[in-house]
Amino acid sequence: MNIQAAEATTPLLTISGARATIRLNRPAVHNRIEPADLVKLGEHFAAVEANPEIRVLVLTGTGKSFSSGYHLGDMAERPNADVTARADAPSFEGVADQLERLRVPTICRLNGGVYGGSTDLALCCDFRIGVDTAEMFMPAARLGLHYYPSGMIRYVSRLGLNAAKKLFLTAEKIQAAEMLAIGYLTEMVPAAELDARVDALADRLAAMAPLAVQGVKRSLNEIARQEFDVEGAIARAKASQASEDLQEGLRAFREKRAPVFKGR
Incomplete structure (x- = not known):
């Protein structure tokens, strides 16, 4: 049995002092986000919001990638599923908006590539520190998908219209240096320095x-x-x-x- 597959779980929440960390944990599929993960992420975000001792949240992934985005198989099986937030069940957009609206400052620790909907999860965070080997792409147009409203607003408000059009309309993959240049990455660091830089920023924000x-x-x-x-x-x-x-x-x-x- 594949050890990584055996260890796959819904996202994990740990709390150490004033810092909370949420880790996507499906490394064998590059931390693909499945319906159960949306439920768990919503629960974790609510727990962080309700805990006055927490002053900073770090969001990251297990393994070589941050996340490959939402499970495309679920989209194929449920073509009539809501694309936007709803009150009675979690949607990707709803969970992303919940992350953006958290009271505490948030850091996305981009340990590798980020793709599809997960590019928006990272944009929901206040800071994005990524390794210099990271890459990203938004395949919506290549898949035939019109993106949900708040995700497009985040892309335009944070990256600018020209960058948003390039990423959405061409589905072109870009590398870490360009991610930094357009403002997607707050900082780009070698992999060996990622944890130290994230820790330093988390400690500063918590103080x-x-x-x-x-x-x-x-x-x-x-x-x-x-x-x-x-x-x-x-x-x-x-x-x-x-x-x-x-x-x-x-x-x-x-x-x-x-x-x-x-x-x-």
């Missing part, structure tokens, strides 16, 4: 004032979607001004030491 980080993240995502709630942003700004964390930050600045934020 920031959580109320400020989470509030600003929400506001920036609203702006990107052209859904900016100005009154909500003002309320979050006022709450940060009245927070214990701001007082701690100011004291630490005066005392020339690292602040210790409590999230209140």
Whole structure:
């Protein structure tokens, strides 16, 4: 029996201090995402959202690839399945949107290639650190598929219209250097440096004032979607001004030491 296939599971959640890690775990099929994985991802995202101790989430994959995207066999078997979010069952779009809207900052640890719908999962994260051997492509047009709305919005708002058109309309595969150039990758590193760089960024994010980080993240995502709630942003700004964390930050600045934020 193939050992990798025997070890395949739905995504795994681990928590260490203020950091949560979700790992896609079907390495024999390049971490293909199946219907059961959508359910489990939704559960994991909800658990992260509900845990006030968590300040950063890392999303990654087992093996040589980040993810080969959604299971095409399921799409073939269910041609009438909803392509967009629905209230009574998870959809790929719904789970992706849930990831984008998480209160905590998120890092996608791109340990290898990323394809199809999983390119959007990575775009849902706030940062994407990838190995210099990574590659990506969006095969929707080659498969005859019109993509779901929020995924196209993310592509255009994060990468720009020209890059989105190239990736969607040509289904052309691009390499890590171009992924970095168009803004898909936040950083590109050799494989040997991937964990250290992800750890450093996760530690830095976890050390920031959580109320400020989470509030600003929400506001920036609203702006990107052209859904900016100005009154909500003002309320979050006022709450940060009245927070214990701001007082701690100011004291630490005066005392020339690292602040210790409590999230209140």
